Amino acid sequence: MDPRAAPQRGGCVKATATAHANIALIKYWGKANEDLIIPITSSLSLTLDDLFTTTTVDFSSLEPTAADQATLDGATVSGRPLERICGLLDLVRERAGIDQPAKVTSENMVPTAAGLASSASGFAALTGAAAVAAGLELSDRELSRLARRGSGSASRSIFGGLAIWHAGDSDETSFADPVVDHGFAQEISLVVLVLNSGPKAVSSRDGMRRTVDTSPLYESWVAEHAGHLREALAAVADRDLPRLGEAAEANALGMHAAMRAANPPINYMNDASCAALQAVKDARAAGFPAWATMDAGPNVKVLTSTKRAAELEAWLQSRLKDSVPGMDTVVAHAGPGLTVTR
Numbered sequence: 001m002d003p004r005a006a007p008q009r010g011g012c013v014k015a016t017a018t019a020h021a022n023i024a025l026i027k028y029w030g031k032a033n034e035d036l037i038i039p040i041t042s043s044l045s046l047t048l049d050d051l052f053t054t055t056t057v058d059f060s061s062l063e064p065t066a067a068d069q070a071t072l073d074g075a076t077v078s079g080r081p082l083e084r085i086c087g088l089l090d091l092v093r094e095r096a097g098i099d100q101p102a103k104v105t106s107e108n109m110v111p112t113a114a115g116l117a118s119s120a121s122g123f124a125a126l127t128g129a130a131a132v133a134a135g136l137e138l139s140d141r142e143l144s145r146l147a148r149r150g151s152g153s154a155s156r157s158i159f160g161g162l163a164i165w166h167a168g169d170s171d172e173t174s175f176a177d178p179v180v181d182h183g184f185a186q187e188i189s190l191v192v193l194v195l196n197s198g199p200k201a202v203s204s205r206d207g208m209r210r211t212v213d214t215s216p217l218y219e220s221w222v223a224e225h226a227g228h229l230r231e232a233l234a235a236v237a238d239r240d241l242p243r244l245g246e247a248a249e250a251n252a253l254g255m256h257a258a259m260r261a262a263n264p265p266i267n268y269m270n271d272a273s274c275a276a277l278q279a280v281k282d283a284r285a286a287g288f289p290a291w292a293t294m295d296a297g298p299n300v301k302v303l304t305s306t307k308r309a310a311e312l313e314a315w316l317q318s319r320l321k322d323s324v325p326g327m328d329t330v331v332a333h334a335g336p337g338l339t340v341t342r
């Protein structure tokens with residue numbers, strides 16, 4: 001191919017995309033295929049309004065022989081994070097039949113690598129911007145499949161509200177879809193308890209590989225998972241928040257048990273997380289709709305009703321003010337899917 005080939009179709013070389021982070025209520029943790037990022041389990045998530053990434057991809061500003069460049073929040077990206085970006089750009093270039101290096105500029109309105117799903121919003125935004133900048137016209141499903149190759153959870157951030165990522169068993173069959181919920185996503189919210197917004201010691205990628213390879217509890221979590229997902233989908237169809245909350249909490253706590261049983265153990269929970277989990281139980285005993293979920297990091301997200309979210313946030317702040325001083329909280333509602341501008 002002519003190394004100077006530039007994007008032609010659509011006549012576009014630069015695009016900016018915004019994608020929102022999503023939190024899984026029923027989790028993805030473990031890959032059946034590492035290269036294609038085919039998960040072992042399907043997963044169900046809520047895309048959030050306040051946590052998002054905006055990324056610009058420009059295929060026109062570098063010399064044809066230059067390497068891809070990226071900045072995140074103004075800092076130059078290098079090493080493994082840059083390799084992951086280049087990997088996704090290569091897939092887009094291959095598909096578009098172009099060979100230009102890209103300049104990538106990204107801003108995370110979500111803490112990076114803290115278990116608050118920056119890889120989901122980050123790779124969904126990168127995929128949207130790169131595809132349009134390369135002149136590709138892709139369906140949401142194709143964007144979901146492509147975003148999945150950057151980070152599995154990013155497949156779900158193409159869509160707003162509730163999304164299900166069907167595990168599938170091939171590149172073609174592993175993608176997310178919006179869940180038909182007749183407005184239920186607007187009725188639920190997450191109170192995010194930010195206990196530590198610093199980067200985690202073990203990335204999601206490494207943590208899930210170690211769990212699959214070494215944890216004796218992994219198989220039993222997978223065996224329970226199908227029932228959790230079935231329950232959660234039935235709960236969404238019935239607009240039954242308690243039923244959804246119970247399935248979500250059981251699924252997340254089971255995942256963390258499996259992580260801790262890995263060798264060497266992976267423990268994303270710290271003392272503040274344990275205090276927060278206890279406070280969620282106490283909130284429930286006090287009559288709040290409140291169920292906890294946690295990802296690969298110490299932060300706790302509390303599923304509740306949109307109606308009572310602000311009241312629950314204040315209650316949890318007061319409950320945890322001595323045991324977790326300096327805790328930040330955010331009430332996150334259902335957010336929109338990917339948007340791209342030229």
Ligand code: ADP
Pocket residue numbers: 053055072080081082084085106107108111112113114115116117118119120121122123126151202203204205295296297
């Ligand atoms: P998180 O819990 O934040 O999703 P992960 O361990 O899954 O943590 O992923 C963190 C990695 O995601 C970062 O090290 C980086 O490689 C990638 N990432 C985060 N934000 C972006 C972004 N805006 N653009 C590209 N890659 C990103």
Ligand code: DP6
Pocket residue numbers: 023024026027028029037043119120150151152153154204205206294295296
């Ligand atoms: C615990 O999608 O970040 O948040 O595919 O390796 O990039 P990679 O991992 P990632 O894993 C997310 C794990 C989780 C659960 C979930 O979001 O479903």
Ligand code: CO
Pocket residue numbers: 117118119120151153204
């Ligand atoms: Co991630």
